Amino acid sequence: MSRINTTAHYGSVAKTFHWLTALLILSALALGFIAIRAPYEDSAQLAFKANLFSLHKTIGLAAFFTAILRILWAFTQQRPKLLNGDHTLEALAAEAAHWVLYGAMVLVPLTGWMHHAATTGFAPIWWPFGQSLFFIPKDPILATTLGTLHYVFMILLVLTLLAHVGGAMKHAIIDKDKTLQRMLPGQPLLPQLPAKQPGHTLPAAGALAVWAATLYIGAFSGLFGHDTQAAPTAELAEVSSDWQVQSGTLGISVQQFGADVSGSFADWTADITFDETTTEGKHGEVTVTIAIGSLTLGSVTDQALGTDYLNATGFPTATFTADILPTDSGYIAEGTLSLNGHEVPTSLPFTLELSDQSATMSGALELDRRAFHVGDDMTDESSLAFSVAVTVALEATRTK
Ligand code: HEM
Ligand code: HEM
Known part of the structure; x- marks a missing residue:
């Protein structure tokens, strides 16, 4: 042939x-x-x-x-x-x-x-x-x-x-x-x-x-639209505080099946009081409220928001309430993160660039998802790592 x-x-x-x-x-x-x-x-x-x-x-x-x-x-x-x-x-x-x-x-x-x-x-x-x-x-x-x-x-x-x-x-x-x-x-x-x-x-x-x-x-016809966001997103109330966040990102990253999956929350607010000089050892306080349903996490958004994981329906918001304390190299927000119905002591070290009227902060921390009972039946790290990297970056202007 x-x-x-x-x-x-x-x-x-x-x-x-x-x-x-x-x-x-x-x-x-x-x-x-x-x-x-x-x-x-x-x-x-x-x-x-x-x-x-x-x-x-x-x-x-x-x-x-x-x-x-x-x-x-x-x-x-x-x-x-x-x-x-x-x-x-x-x-x-x-x-x-x-x-x-x-x-x-x-x-x-x-x-x-x-x-x-x-x-x-x-x-x-x-x-x-x-x-x-x-x-x-x-x-x-x-x-x-x-x-x-x-x-x-x-x-x-x-x-x-x-x-x-x-x-x-x-x-x-x-x-x-x-x-x-x-x-x-x-x-x-x-x-x-x-x-x-x-x-x-x-x-x-x-x-x-x-x-x-x-x-x-x-x-273009819209006949086959894929609905990617099944979970409801909480409406967050406007906050007015000493510092008004102008822009920022709140990202998370986790290893799933050995590959990095990262994403971010589109909707969150921060209520910040902050003074350059400390009063009773602290610079101020911060309360961050996060709409869990506003998360986008690569192709696994739906799974991540499901009841076994972040449970956006059961616990539509997460809150981090902390005191802002000085450290040798910058600052640390030390407080409690309430997520998925569990409250866990959490510290966020961060750096701050201050000018007269504005501030740029960036910080990062590692959370252990087991402490919040997120993905409890994923007991194997090779399927879903325990550690979740969180990054925060924001720019704020002084209102007072
Ligand atoms: C995904 C699967 C298939 C694709 C993409 C495919 C594609 C094509 C294409 C493009 C041709 C044109 C000839 C060429 O340029 O090579 C062709 C010819 C042909 N295919 Fe398939 N084919 C598939 C499966 C099958 C199956 C399962 C059968 C039989 C049960 C089949 C039977 C034929 C025959 C008999 C020809 C020759 C037609 C002729 O002589 O004019 N094909 N195929
Ligand atoms: C000839 C090659 C391929 C065929 C025939 C094919 C076919 C399919 C089919 C039948 C589905 C399920 C669709 C449904 O029922 O909703 C699917 C989904 C999918 N395929 Fe493929 N596929 C091909 C190649 C690829 C490649 C190369 C990739 C990526 C590298 C890929 C990525 C995906 C993904 C990510 C989905 C899920 C989509 C979603 O979640 O909506 N496919 N594909």
Whole structure:
């Protein structure tokens, strides 16, 4: 059997590529369907789900690179004539389906990859590359759009594949011609192939129109919006204090399945009294109130807000009340953090740059999630580390 295509036969390279991509894509498809529906009630189930997703992504990327090689190879080859090229409508539909499939081979895994790159955490790719893509920022809104595109492109792939396989079956069972056999190993004897063939322009244009419609449905129609924030977000009351926070970030970071997952709370307030000179040994006091539901934590926001973890429904706010004390190198806020219904003594060392009317502070601390009974059934550090890094940075102006 020849390696290259002829006007009548697929060569061995094209056939190997065809069945290899089919195998990889069908495996990724099955894994994706199973992984997304796999329950995650406890740590064993969550670890299993994450492994399914990692395998899904790893095989999906293999499918992507195989598809690129396949397409490059196809450029160097002639296309064998269709056995039923003279059945115009059928032949046009078959060729349009091939074009849609060529697009899907690239775009389904690519949108999955871009979705992965736009989020942090949960189920790393097992290849030693590709956790991030330089042209994709970590952005939850972009991630949602890319996740939706991955989904609608996948649906298009499945529908086209059903038609494609259905067509192959029709050739084999009803037409009883050698179309399917021609894609299998060996070189069947073929009848004279019809001179009339569908050409490339019309089927390619048809496929392009189908892709444009699918892109519109996925990105702009709002039909497939993924609801990423199921938990309610508490409305925080405005605070007016000696110092008014102008801008700031409250970030957290934790290791999940060996990979860093980081995120931040969008909504929190700080009630600060602070004097440069100490009174009774302290500089002042601070009360920070955090709307737990305002957390975005990579692709695991929903899980993190669930009842077993931060429990945004049961305890919509967390509060840190502390005295501000001097230290050798800066300051420390020493007090109590109330989170998930548990109160734990907590210290936040921080530095402060003071000017006349404004202050810039930044601090960091490590919390042990077990003290707050967050993720109690995740007893294994390799699934979810005990230590959670918290970073605070803010700029405030003096109101008094
Ligand atoms: C994800 C899976 C699949 C993809 C992406 C895919 C894609 C394609 C593409 C693009 C072609 C055009 C020929 C080429 O350029 O290589 C083709 C041809 C073909 N495929 Fe598939 N295919 C898949 C699965 C299957 C399956 C499961 C079957 C059979 C049950 C099948 C049967 C065929 C046959 C018989 C041809 C040759 C058509 C002809 O001679 O005109 N394919 N496939
Ligand atoms: C040919 C390759 C691929 C196919 C056929 C495929 C298919 C699927 C399917 C069927 C789902 C479940 C969708 C649902 O039922 O809601 C899914 C989800 C997902 N896939 Fe893929 N996928 C592929 C490649 C990839 C790659 C390469 C990555 C990342 C590197 C990836 C990342 C994801 C992610 C993160 C989800 C979950 C999306 C969400 O939570 O909404 N996929 N994929």
